Amino acid sequence: xxxxxxxxxxxxxxxxxxxxLAGINTKKHNDVFDDSRVPxxxxxxxxxxxxxxxxxxxxxxxxxxxxxxKLPDNIVAVPDLLEAxxxxxxxxxxxxxxxxxxxLDELEGHVKKDAKAISLIKGVEVKExxxxxxxxxxxxxxxISTSALSGANIANExxxxxxxxxxxxxxxxxxxxxxQMLFQTDKFKVQLIDDVTGVSLCGAxxxxxxxxxxxCDGLGYGSNSKSAIMRIGLLEMxxxxxxxxxxxxxxxxxxxxxxxxxxxxxxxxxxxYRVAVEFVRQKKSFDELEVEMLNGQKLxxxxxxxxxxxxxxxxxxSRVYPLFDKVYQIAWEGLDPAQLTEGL
Amino acid sequence: xxxxxxxxxxxxxxxxxxxxLAGINTKKHNDVFDDSRVPxxxxxxxxxxxxxxxxxxxxxxxxxxxxxxKLPDNIVAVPDLLEAxxxxxxxxxxxxxxxxxxxLDELEGHVKKDAKAISLIKGVEVKExxxxxxxxxxxxxxxISTSALSGANIANExxxxxxxxxxxxxxxxxxxxxxQMLFQTDKFKVQLIDDVTGVSLCGAxxxxxxxxxxxCDGLGYGSNSKSAIMRIGLLEMxxxxxxxxxxxxxxxxxxxxxxxxxxxxxxxxxxxYRVAVEFVRQKKSFDELEVEMLNGQKLxxxxxxxxxxxxxxxxxxSRVYPLFDKVYQIAWEGLDPAQLTEGL
Numbered sequence: 001x002x003x004x005x006x007x008x009x010x011x012x013x014x015x016x017x018x019x020x021l022a023g024i025n026t027k028k029h030n031d032v033f034d035d036s037r038v039p040x041x042x043x044x045x046x047x048x049x050x051x052x053x054x055x056x057x058x059x060x061x062x063x064x065x066x067x068x069x070k071l072p073d074n075i076v077a078v079p080d081l082l083e084a085x086x087x088x089x090x091x092x093x094x095x096x097x098x099x100x101x102x103x104l105d106e107l108e109g110h111v112k113k114d115a116k117a118i119s120l121i122k123g124v125e126v127k128e129x130x131x132x133x134x135x136x137x138x139x140x141x142x143x144i145s146t147s148a149l150s151g152a153n154i155a156n157e158x159x160x161x162x163x164x165x166x167x168x169x170x171x172x173x174x175x176x177x178x179x180q181m182l183f184q185t186d187k188f189k190v191q192l193i194d195d196v197t198g199v200s201l202c203g204a205x206x207x208x209x210x211x212x213x214x215x216c217d218g219l220g221y222g223s224n225s226k227s228a229i230m231r232i233g234l235l236e237m238x239x240x241x242x243x244x245x246x247x248x249x250x251x252x253x254x255x256x257x258x259x260x261x262x263x264x265x266x267x268x269x270x271x272x273y274r275v276a277v278e279f280v281r282q283k284k285s286f287d288e289l290e291v292e293m294l295n296g297q298k299l300x301x302x303x304x305x306x307x308x309x310x311x312x313x314x315x316x317x318s319r320v321y322p323l324f325d326k327v328y329q330i331a332w333e334g335l336d337p338a339q340l341t342e343g344l
Numbered sequence: 345x346x347x348x349x350x351x352x353x354x355x356x357x358x359x360x361x362x363x364x365l366a367g368i369n370t371k372k373h374n375d376v377f378d379d380s381r382v383p384x385x386x387x388x389x390x391x392x393x394x395x396x397x398x399x400x401x402x403x404x405x406x407x408x409x410x411x412x413x414k415l416p417d418n419i420v421a422v423p424d425l426l427e428a429x430x431x432x433x434x435x436x437x438x439x440x441x442x443x444x445x446x447x448l449d450e451l452e453g454h455v456k457k458d459a460k461a462i463s464l465i466k467g468v469e470v471k472e473x474x475x476x477x478x479x480x481x482x483x484x485x486x487x488i489s490t491s492a493l494s495g496a497n498i499a500n501e502x503x504x505x506x507x508x509x510x511x512x513x514x515x516x517x518x519x520x521x522x523x524q525m526l527f528q529t530d531k532f533k534v535q536l537i538d539d540v541t542g543v544s545l546c547g548a549x550x551x552x553x554x555x556x557x558x559x560c561d562g563l564g565y566g567s568n569s570k571s572a573i574m575r576i577g578l579l580e581m582x583x584x585x586x587x588x589x590x591x592x593x594x595x596x597x598x599x600x601x602x603x604x605x606x607x608x609x610x611x612x613x614x615x616x617y618r619v620a621v622e623f624v625r626q627k628k629s630f631d632e633l634e635v636e637m638l639n640g641q642k643l644x645x646x647x648x649x650x651x652x653x654x655x656x657x658x659x660x661x662s663r664v665y666p667l668f669d670k671v672y673q674i675a676w677e678g679l680d681p682a683q684l685t686e687g688l
Contacts, residue, residue, distance in 0.1 A: 152575075157566040163685035164568035165575070189572075189688070222501040223613055224508035227605040228533075231496075231509070235599060254598040255579060261571035264608060269567055341507035344533070 002032040006182065007088035008040040009103065010095035010120075011056070011077065015040070016066040017159040018094055018120060021183050023072030029181050033090075035074055041084035042077045043099075053077040069159045082110050090178065093138060093146075094120040100134060104141045117146040118168070118179050123300060124204040126307035129314035131244070133200040135169075145171045147179055148196045150203035151257035152265040161187040167258035168192050169199030191256055197245045198252030198259075202237065206263045207301035208308065209233030211327050213267035214276025215337050225341065226267070229323065232344055234263050236321045240308070243317075272301035280337045302331040346376040350526065351432035353447065354439035354464075355386040355400070355421065360410040361503040362438055362464060365527050367416030373525050377434075379418055385428035386421045387443075397421040413503045426454050434522065437482060437490075438464040444478060448485045461490040462512070462523050467644060468548040470651035473658035475588070477544040479513075489515045491523055492540045494547035495601035496609040505531045511602035512536050513543030535600055541589045542596030542603075546581065550607045551645035552652065553577030555671050557611035558620025559681050569685065570611070573667065576688055578607050580665045584652070587661075616645035624681045646675040 006026060008019045019040045026033035042053050047064040056062050056077035060070055078084040081103065085091060089112060095103060100121060117138050125132040139146040151166030158164050166183070168190055170176030176192040184190040193199065212229050238253040253259035267273055275289050282289075286302055305328040308321070322344050329335035350370060352363045363384045370377035386397050391408040400406050400421035404414055422428040425447065429435060433456060439447060444465060461482050469476040483490040495510030502508050510527070512534055514520030520536040528534040537543065556573050582597040597603035611617055619633050626633075630646055649672040652665070666688050673679035 152568050152571040154566060154568055157568040162565045162569050163572060163688070165572040187685075221506045222498060223609040224496050224498055224501040225506050227496040227608040227612075228507060228509040228601065230608055231599070231601060231605040234604070254604075255575070257572065257575060260578070260598075260604065261575045264571040264574055265567040268571075268612075341531075344507070 001034055001036070002030055004033045004090050004178065005087045006033060006038050006090045006092065007085045008038065008092045008094065009081070009084065010093065011040050011042040011052075011062060011065065012094075012096070013065045014120065014153070014155040015094040016062040016069070016071070017155040018092065018183065019075050020069065020071050020159060021185060021188060022092065023075040024185065025182050026074065027072065032178070032181060037076050038074050039076050039078045039084040039088075041081050042079055044079040051079075053079045066155070066159055081106050085111060088112065089115045090182065091115055091117040091144075092120065092182075093117060093134070097121050097123045097125070097134060100137065104138065108141055111142050111144060113143065115142075115144045116171075116175050116178070117142065117144050119146055119148045119200070120150075122150075122203050123304070124200060126311055129311060131307075131311060133197060135196050135200055145175060146196075147171050147175055148200045149179065149183070150199050150262065152261035154265070154269075158188055161185070163187050165189045165191065165257040165261060167199050167252070167256040169196040169252065169258070170194060171196060193249060193252055193256060195247070195249040195252045198241060198248035199256070201241045201245065201248070202252060202256075202258040202262060204300075204304055205237040205240065205308075206233075206266050207272045208305045208324050208327050209237070209263055210266035210270055210272035211276040211299075211301035211305065211331070212323055212340065214273040215280055215327075215330060215340050217273075218277040218280025219337060219340065228344075229341075230263055230267050232323050234260060236323050237263075240321055240324070272299060275299050276301070286331060302327070306332055345378055345380070346374055348377045348434050348522065349431045350377060350382050350434045350436065351429045352382065352384040352436045352438060353425070353428065354437065355384050355396075355406060355409065356438070356440070357409045358464065358497070358499040359384070359438040360406040360413070360415070361499040362436065362527065363419050364413065364415050364503060365529060365532060366436065367419040368529065369526050370418065371416065376522070376525060381420050382418050383420050383422045383428040383432075385425050386423055388423040395423075397423045410499070410503055425450050429455060432456065433459045434526065435459055435461040435488075436464065436526075437461060437478070441465050441467045441469070441478060444481065448482065452485055455486050455488060457487065459486075459488045460515075460519050460522070461486065461488050462493055463490055463544070464493045466494075466547050467648070468544060470655055473655060475651075475655060477541060479540050479544055489519060490540075491515050491519055492544045493523065493527070494543050494606065496605035498609070498613075502532055505529070507531050509533045509535065509601040509605060511543050511596070511600040513540040513596065513602070514538060515540060537593060537596055537600060539591070539593040539596045542585060542592035543600070545585045545589065545592070546596060546600075546602040546606060548644075548648055549581040549584065549652075550577075550610050551616045552649045552668050552671050553581070553607055554610035554614055554616035555620040555643075555645035555649065555675070556667055556684065558617040559624055559671075559674060559684050561617075562621040562624025563681060563684065572688075573685075574607055574611050576667050578604060580667050581607075584665055584668070616643060619643050620645070630675060646671070650676055
């Protein structure tokens with residue numbers, strides 16, 4: 001029996017898909033991992049009249065967030081956070097970003113000193129002139145080395161074992177290989193790169209590009225325009241990160257699943273794309289569309305565009321990122337969407 | 345009046361869209377170009393009972409290949425090839441590749457020594473262990489410096505002035521700027537890169553990737569798989585060219601319209617993609633589908649995959665390009681399409 005004890009923090013759609021892979025791989029690599037039990041912290045809630053943890057533990061299925069997908073029998077849903085991470089040496093954070101603060105408050109001082117973590121949390125935290133990566137936030141609060149995973153990963157497809165790729169930005173090569181062992185299967189290929197920052201930022205910034213692609217399709221432009229938007233967006237992501245984060249690697253953007261592939265997927269489908277299409281077609285405000293299409297949740301892409309705008313203003317940065325700026329202007333300043341490609 | 349005299353060789357869908365831009369830009373930059381007359385060589389044929397050249401010259405419209413698009417009045421259709429190029433100092437080659445040999449036979453010795461050319465011809469010529477670029481073929485036969493243009497350019501969209509980008513791989517920066525001036529408008533952005541080879545090869549190899557993407561969609565795989573195929577294909581294009589053509593630039597593949605954008609567009613629509621989807625869905629042979637869907641024309645992607653396979657065999661190259669190879673095996677060796685992502 002291996003000595004690495006895994007705990008998964010989060011059990012939504014993506015968290016459950018990832019827990020399934022961890023359950024399978026702890027068994028496959030049980031020389032490295034303790035495969036007897038992989039606790040998954042579940043925010044307890046009622047579903048069809050029963051506790052979600054009970055449903056998961058009895059049926060081996062997360063019927064609320066990933067129905068019809070069987071989970072390995074070593075996956076154990078645990079409603080108590082500290083109980084879930086008690087013995088863990090390898091923590092996987094895969095919660096919505098707004099819950100992270102509270103989770104870290106609770107975890108601080110209760111995690112093994114020699115543990116390591118990986119963040120699968122989407123987005124970044126922007127406060128005026130600073131951008132914080134969740135991997136860095138976790139690392140600082142818990143004092144443990146934290147990598148990041150991001151890629152062109154629709155959870156349901158990963159859960160159904162269709163061919164997919166992802167990218168792990170690692171802190172040390174050894175940790176990178178551990179995370180690869182925990183997640184990689186024949187159908188889910190994990191590439192490694194020494195770039196936590198680039199991988200994390202890709203996952204946030206691509207949402208701006210997806211909004212631009214949605215506007216483009218909403219306007220009825222063709223493939224030439226859309227592929228140009230994607231190319232320009234990918235390069236702005238790269239230039240922005242190179243300007244403000246000195247250690248990012250160009251390959252994360254141009255060659256990795258976290259970069260080019262995730263931009264492509266996000267511009268073909270996904271909520272940012274879909275809502276932006278309707279913004280142009282229906283001429284409704286994003287506020288209205290968030291209520292109608294997202295159950296009141298916020299549309300990440302337009303908020304990240306605003307964050308980037310505020311960040312650049314706070315830094316009095318003169319360099320302009322024309323596509324990011326167009327998305328900001330259209331979403332927040334009433335610019336006519338038909339101006340999207342002007343001056344690109 | 346400028347001294348550069350442009351001639352366009354070819355008048356199909358793409359040739360006519362490009363001629364329109366050349367007509368507009370010779371007027372705009374008439375300090376550089378002779379804007380009084382831009383001859384376009386048209387392979388004479390009958391259309392609706394009249395000569396195509398007559399139709400173009402009387403209606404200023406190529407009713408057969410680019411209907412409903414007005415051409416500038418300085419565009420003149422010329423049925424005689426030598427007449428069309430007689431005074432030309434800037435030759436634009438935009439014919440189907442199978443006609444190039446005959447055209448060059450006729451042109452040899454009849455082109456001004458100080459002329460320059462640009463090839464918009466799609467594809468490459470492969471003979472056993474050698475790959476020839478059409479820009480090089482033109483340059484060698486006519487003894488004039490020849491650049492190349494390629495990008496995510498559906499002709500009808502360019503003709504309708506929707507936002508598009510393209511890439512010119514130039515021989516000298518001065519020539520690059522001349523071609524940019526001839527083609528660029530507010531809605532058609534021309535990027536320049538010192539890489540005729542990379543730009544030319546992108547236009548050929550992306551068709552293999554488009555076939556793979558079509559197989560992927562035909563199999564009903566999702567966005568994760570498709571964006572992974574596009575990423576892997578783009579990198580194989582880059583590695584292949586870097587292995588056999590020492591002077592190619594990585595940026596042509598990863599950052600230019602000719603590379604990443606054209607891969608995206610070709611994998612979303614286009615004949616290679618569409619026929620490959622039906623190959624899987626209808627379980628018909630490519631031979632049958634070429635007859636049914638392409639009027640008997642050959643499907644470039646599968647032929648380029650075979651060319652690459654033969655080229656690698658002739659070179660006894662041990663390095664494998666797994667995605668290129670899978671497309672070859674599926675198209676020519678009866679491999680089950682469901683094996684597409686095995687071992688990628």
